[in-house]
Amino acid sequence: xxxIDQPTEMTATEGAIVQIxxxxxxxxxxxxxxxxxxxxEAPTFLSxxxxxxxxxxxxxxxFLSRSKGYSYLLLKELQxxxxxxxxxxxxxxxxxxxxxxxxxxxxxxx
Amino acid sequence: NAGVTQTPKFRILKIGQSMTLQCAQDMNHNYMYWYRQDxxxxxxxxxxxxxxxxxxxxxxxxxxxxxxxxxxxxxLRLELAAPSQTSxxxxxxxxxxxxxxxxxxxxxxxxLSIL
Numbered sequence: 001x002x003x004i005d006q007p008t009e010m011t012a013t014e015g016a017i018v019q020i021x022x023x024x025x026x027x028x029x030x031x032x033x034x035x036x037x038x039x040x041e042a043p044t045f046l047s048x049x050x051x052x053x054x055x056x057x058x059x060x061x062x063f064l065s066r067s068k069g070y071s072y073l074l075l076k077e078l079q080x081x082x083x084x085x086x087x088x089x090x091x092x093x094x095x096x097x098x099x100x101x102x103x104x105x106x107x108x109x110x
Numbered sequence: 111n112a113g114v115t116q117t118p119k120f121r122i123l124k125i126g127q128s129m130t131l132q133c134a135q136d137m138n139h140n141y142m143y144w145y146r147q148d149x150x151x152x153x154x155x156x157x158x159x160x161x162x163x164x165x166x167x168x169x170x171x172x173x174x175x176x177x178x179x180x181x182x183x184x185x186l187r188l189e190l191a192a193p194s195q196t197s198x199x200x201x202x203x204x205x206x207x208x209x210x211x212x213x214x215x216x217x218x219x220x221x222l223s224i225l
Contacts, residue, residue: 033214041218042217042218042219043153043200045213045214048211097168100154
């Protein structure tokens with residue numbers, strides 16, 4: 001089975017840095033994805049990790065530790081438009097199916 | 111290049127009615143998926159397809175059916191609508207599949223209410 005945990009809500013200040021954690025327990029692991037979802041909209045892809053370490057993409061970075069079943073998404077220089085839900089999803093080894101956490105709703109305040 | 115297109119965007123059904131949610135992609139992706147997202151919850155996989163003519167159940171398939179007669183289209187059928195099927199439904203597609211770093215691309219969703 002799959003178990004993916006994320007904090008439900010976070011609040012951070014414009015211009016600051018925020019780290020959103022994700023822990024997972026899976027029967028098989030074949031990669032971890034982060035998606036951003038604005039209210040009432042579709043999820044959009046942010047990052048992908050399959051090996052341990054940090055992947056950087058502009059203001060967003062994602063880290064993975066497979067031995068600890070742990071990932072985080074780091075958002076730098078926060079902007080008001082970053083207010084959204086951030087979904088952690090683990091891909092099963094047997095197929096290309098994703099198992100999603102419940103998402104972390106981030107609110108950026110002035 | 112429209113990506114993943116879902117219709118309708120909104121629908122209200124009465125209990126026991128049936129309907130088909132349409133999904134089409136123009137990216138020549140081989141994998142397609144249907145998810146439902148309930149308020150405050152993560153996406154749950156209903157059905158998926160690895161190519162035309164091949165479909166398989168996800169986590170929550172009960173009450174739904176799918177077909178995949180072409181690469182582009184992947185409709186989701188509700189035969190006897192129940193209040194528990196009130197949700198937002200997302201269709202997604204991806205290229206290649208297993209072992210790939212290609213992400214899933216999502217449609218804008220269909221908001222379905224069963225009353």
